[in-house]
Amino acid sequence: MTVPLSAYLLLSAYLFVLGVIGVATRRNALIIFMSIELMLNAVNLTFVAFSRFLQSMDGQIFVFFVMAVATAEVAVGLAIILAIYRNRETVDVAELNLLKW
């Protein structure tokens, strides 16, 4: 184990912030969705890194649950994006202003 824990944590912090930037700045709903996946991956990496360095398998089990929830989220989310596209002919989140008051 020659790579320190902080190296893994820094990498996953960087990936998480990339996801935050993607969600905050992009307007294509699909790319926003991919940025969310990027953030989930960053958190999973943190879980596995801590699991290795604390010698506890619990972190890996949590990754399993995160992946299950992410799969459910992607299935429902992509179905919502498809339904929106059928109704509005766009996936640009700036044009989806029905809830804007």
Place this chain on the structure above:
Amino acid sequence: MDILVLEPILFAGLAAVAAVSGLLVIVQRHAVYAALFLIITMGSVAGLYVLLEAHFVWAVQVLVYAGAIMVLFLFVIMLLNLPREDVPWAPRDIRRIVLAASLSVVLLIELALVIGLRTAPAKEPALSVGFGTTEMVGRLLFTKFLFPFEITSIILLVAIVGAMVLAQKHFR
């Protein structure tokens, strides 16, 4: 060569690939390229799981994330057949983008400071036999985490039904 010698090199390579392709995900004009770079990012994260002795998580990452989820993404991109965006970021909301990006950089600096302040656990932790194997994960899933595991199946069922209802033709 010993794996201990190779480990920092492998980590540096995989981390660099993950960092660069992660950045490319959010600057692409076309969603297909973003999806392909996301697959590369997930692949290198899977490689890091191997370095961290999480073999089961590696397999699930490749099968579920890089496989199933990204195929779903690519199917939806294909179905929508979106035109290429003129610019990834519209010039008219440049102020909002600068604000969001600078706030994100502040977040990154905060995270780095927090990580730097913590002392890492003692180096070279000896691992128990079978750490990270499918057998150990399965044992934990069916003993300590049995209830959350069963809840997961309900979440997946709800997701299946929800996706079917939402994606059908006459959903208005």
